[in-house]
Amino acid sequence: MKMLSFLLLACLWPLSGAVRIKDVASIEGIRENQLVGYGVVVGLNGTGDKRQTFFSAQTLANVLDRMGVQVSPTAILVRNTAAVMLTANLPPFAQPGTRIDVHVAAIGDSTNLQGGLVILTPLKASNGEVYAVAQGPVVTGGFAAGRGGGNSVTVNHPTAGRIPNGAIVERPAPSVLPSSTVRMQLQTADFTTSTRMAAVINQRFGAHLARCENAGLVEVAIPPDWSGRRVEFVAEIEGLSLETDRKSKIVINERSGTIVAGREITIRPVAILHGSLSVEVQTSFDVSQPAPFSQGRTAVTPDVSVGVKEEQAKGIQLKKGATVDDLVKGLTGIGATPRDVIAVLQNLRAAGALDAEIEVI
Numbered sequence: 001m002k003m004l005s006f007l008l009l010a011c012l013w014p015l016s017g018a019v020r021i022k023d024v025a026s027i028e029g030i031r032e033n034q035l036v037g038y039g040v041v042v043g044l045n046g047t048g049d050k051r052q053t054f055f056s057a058q059t060l061a062n063v064l065d066r067m068g069v070q071v072s073p074t075a076i077l078v079r080n081t082a083a084v085m086l087t088a089n090l091p092p093f094a095q096p097g098t099r100i101d102v103h104v105a106a107i108g109d110s111t112n113l114q115g116g117l118v119i120l121t122p123l124k125a126s127n128g129e130v131y132a133v134a135q136g137p138v139v140t141g142g143f144a145a146g147r148g149g150g151n152s153v154t155v156n157h158p159t160a161g162r163i164p165n166g167a168i169v170e171r172p173a174p175s176v177l178p179s180s181t182v183r184m185q186l187q188t189a190d191f192t193t194s195t196r197m198a199a200v201i202n203q204r205f206g207a208h209l210a211r212c213e214n215a216g217l218v219e220v221a222i223p224p225d226w227s228g229r230r231v232e233f234v235a236e237i238e239g240l241s242l243e244t245d246r247k248s249k250i251v252i253n254e255r256s257g258t259i260v261a262g263r264e265i266t267i268r269p270v271a272i273l274h275g276s277l278s279v280e281v282q283t284s285f286d287v288s289q290p291a292p293f294s295q296g297r298t299a300v301t302p303d304v305s306v307g308v309k310e311e312q313a314k315g316i317q318l319k320k321g322a323t324v325d326d327l328v329k330g331l332t333g334i335g336a337t338p339r340d341v342i343a344v345l346q347n348l349r350a351a352g353a354l355d356a357e358i359e360v361i
Contacts, residue, residue, distance in 0.1 A: 021184065021197060022238035025218070028183035030092045030175050035131055035167075037086040039121030041104070041138060047112035048082040056083035056108050063119060082110035086121055086134050088167050092175040099165040102134045106159040113161055114140045123167055134167040177230050182220040182237065189216030192245035200242045248356035250324070250345060257338030259345070261356070265324045268353040324356075 040059045041048070049056040060081050061071050088102045102123075106113055116138045123132040140161035186194055194212045201210035201220055210220045226233040250261040324345075331341050348354040 018241045019244055020238065021200075021240050021242060024188070024193065024242075024244055025184040025186050025197065027178070027234065028185050028217070029178070032092060033090040033125055033131070033173060035088045035090055035123035035125055037121045037123040037134060039084055039086055039118055039134070041082045041084050041106075041110075041113055041116035041118055042080060043115060043117045044080045044082060044110070044113065045115060046079045047110060047114075048079045049106075049108035049110050050079065056081055059083055082106050082113060082116065083108045084113070084118065086118065086123060088123055088132060088134070090125070090131055090169065090173050092173055094169045094173040096169055096171060098169040100132060100167050100169065102136075102163040102166040104138050104161050104163060110159060112140075112158040113138050114158055118163060118166070129171070131171050131173070132167040132169045134163060136163040136166040138163060177234070178222070179230075180222055182222065182234060183213075184218045184220065184237070186216045186218070188246065189214070190245055190247075191215045193242070194218050196242045196245070200240050201237060204236070204240055250354075250356050250358050252342050252345070252358060252360045254339075254342060254360060257342070259338065259341060261324045265354070265356045267322045267324065267327060267348060269322075270348065270351070270353040 038059075040056065040063060057078070060078065064071055083106070084104050085107050086102050086104055088100050090100065091098075094100070102118075104113065104118060118135055118138060120133060120135045122130040123134055124130050138161040140158045184197065186197075191212075194215055194217070197218050198210040198212050201218070202208055205223065207223065209223060210218055213219050220237060222230060222233055248262060248265045250259065250265065252259055327344070328341065331344060336344070345354065346358060349356075349358050
């Protein structure tokens with residue numbers, strides 16, 4: 001019972017309140033850029049790619065060729081190397097020399113990257129240009145121990161890991177400050193929030209600089225007296241506070257029985273009956289043993305019994321102004337499980353007693 005209460009009530013929070021503009025919006029054109037690269041991990045303890053993954057041998061042969069060592073890929077049988085894909089996010093305004101984290105994942109039949117070292121690998125953006133170079137030891141979030149069959153133990157995913165600060169930025173990130181206008185993109189499009197944002201900005205600068213393009217975009221003109229201080233102007237906008245507005249929503253995860261909702265979501269006056277009907281069918285076998293010297297045979301006869309049990313329905317009555325919080329407390333009081341609460345919420349929505357949007361994930 002206590003577990004259900006914690007599961008539901010610990011995750012409830014108000015969906016509206018005063019927040020900074022930088023927490024709900026970002027500047028158009030200033031964002032992270034994704035990088036990707038293909039490389040090889042060396043130094044594995046026999047857990048690298050096998051003969052079936054031929055491209056890892058080809059990659060190793062190419063690396064050795066650039067170092068002046070001529071070998072044939074068909075003559076290589078090294079189990080201490082593995083072919084991997086590397087990914088990273090290039091932050092906006094990242095300058096050459098900045099270090100970023102790198103994610104590493106095996107693409108062959110390697111079983112463990114623990115203890116491996118990524119050899120110098122270029123990381124490219126979608127335009128094919130190299131923006132960073134990665135190299136360093138792989139830190140895995142799991143491990144594997146043992147030798148095959150039932151004598152091995154694997155925890156988490158040892159075929160994927162990270163290289164903290166493993167890449168060095170080689171060229172500046174493609175980010176440019178706005179010149180004449182700043183376009184603010186809302187993380188969650190909402191007409192009310194975008195209108196309030198424009199009003200807050202206009203109130204701060206005393207002019208009609210901001211206007212709403214749509215529910216997710218607010219355009220702000222840079223005034224002449226701020227034209228030489230664009231960074232300070234953007235910082236001033238991001239520090240302004242406004243009251244956000246969001247649609248009432250209840251998120252349900254039926255697999256784990258988790259429910260997340262806002263406390264202010266109200267329920268119309270309604271009565272709820274909760275009960276259960278259980279039917280149990282049991283079959284037992286009796287052995288019929290004939291008397292001695294009766295020329296009879298031993299027989300097994302089934303004995304089927306059916307039992308029906310119906311618990312008395314338990315009722316909850318919600319008055320006008322009741323919230324989801326009140327509903328959860330009432331259902332917890334009559335012994336409802338998370339599955340029962342999910343079913344009740346969905347039925348309330350179908351009955352028109354709950355105006356919030358229900359999203360099942």
